[in-house]
Amino acid sequence: MDDAHVSQSGYVGIKLSVIPIPRMQYLVQKLKFRLVDWDGITPRPLVQKKGRSQLVGILAGTPPDPEKWQEAMERITQKLAKAQDCLKPFQGGRQKAAGQSNFIAEHCGYVHVLGDDDFDKLAWFQSASLSTWVPELYSEYSTYIFKLKSHYPELHRPFHSSVFPTLTVNFGPQTVCDGHRDHGNLPFGLCAITPFGSFDPDKGGHIVLWELKLIVRFPPGSTILIPSAVITHGNTSVQWGEERYSFTQYAPGALFRWVDNRFQTQVERFGSGREGAAAVTKHDAEAGYYRNRLKKLRYNK
Numbered sequence: 018m019d020d021a022h023v024s025q026s027g028y029v030g031i032k033l034s035v036i037p038i039p040r041m042q043y044l045v046q047k048l049k050f051r052l053v054d055w056d057g058i059t060p061r062p063l064v065q066k067k068g069r070s071q072l073v074g075i076l077a078g079t080p081p082d083p084e085k086w087q088e089a090m091e092r093i094t095q096k097l098a099k100a101q102d103c104l105k106p107f108q109g110g111r112q113k114a115a116g117q118s119n120f121i122a123e124h125c126g127y128v129h130v131l132g133d134d135d136f137d138k139l140a141w142f143q144s145a146s147l148s149t150w151v152p153e154l155y156s157e158y159s160t161y162i163f164k165l166k167s168h169y170p171e172l173h174r175p176f177h178s179s180v181f182p183t184l185t186v187n188f189g190p191q192t193v194c195d196g197h198r199d200h201g202n203l204p205f206g207l208c209a210i211t212p213f214g215s216f217d218p219d220k221g222g223h224i225v226l227w228e229l230k231l232i233v234r235f236p237p238g239s240t241i242l243i244p245s246a247v248i249t250h251g252n253t254s255v256q257w258g259e260e261r262y263s264f265t266q267y268a269p270g271a272l273f274r275w276v277d278n279r280f281q282t283q284v285e286r287f288g289s290g291r292e293g294a295a296a297v298t299k300h301d302a303e304a305g306y307y308r309n310r311l312k313k314l315r316y317n318k
Contacts, residue, residue: 023246025298027204029200030202031198035195035197041221041223048230049230052233053076053234055233059076060075062076063243072151073244074226074242075146077209090238094215094262097189130184131175140184141179142240143266161272165275182268189262190262193251198248203273206244207244207267208265209240209241209242210240210242210264212237212264215237217259221256223252224250225251227249227250227251228249287300
């Protein structure tokens, strides 16, 4: 990840073209990807061993009681299935406008996600996994979120039980992502992903980590954390008639830059025109933000 595609500032990644995810058989046989047959429960790190070992992901698994956890995940699946009734009028090309469609989807999300006990437990586990495996990164998140909250007391995190400031729910019902990078996320940060639904994890729904040439079995209710801004990732399709939803939490790099800019824009801090741009370039080069923060990904063994 030292040579990852990161912007000059180090606060965000660089947007790349989307890569269609081929069928798993093609990935394994033709492209020589390695299949990680993970049970979705047992936690383990993903480490890249080029030069010095570097953490590139965490297979966090589930909390200690898998049966109760799966019951909670099944309830979440049922709630998101019901949310389809709210979204149906705005699907299938019937949206009146993108802005209106986004508003309705957001509204449905708030109704079915925020304040829900099962989603709160999920948000907590994702956050706790970050704290357990990479405490320095968790501390970095906590520090910046505290500074934001102190400066803007009217702001509230989506979940008090979680350190993450942002979330996305993919309402499905067959969530499939092409290979992409979430370039707006913090490059040295980790994005927590949990899928749920009625799909068979042996046949589909695997997460694909492109640069690492890995395909990881990704059962419903299990959690994986990856640096989504710098690793191209997506998932294989599920079978006909199956359902797959997903819940992710992450940290946008712009929030961290806003704090470091003393809660002001680049122009307000460094000035405009060529002189301002030169000041920004000089500051970013000297700060080495991404390079100096990459050590935050040291993990507890």
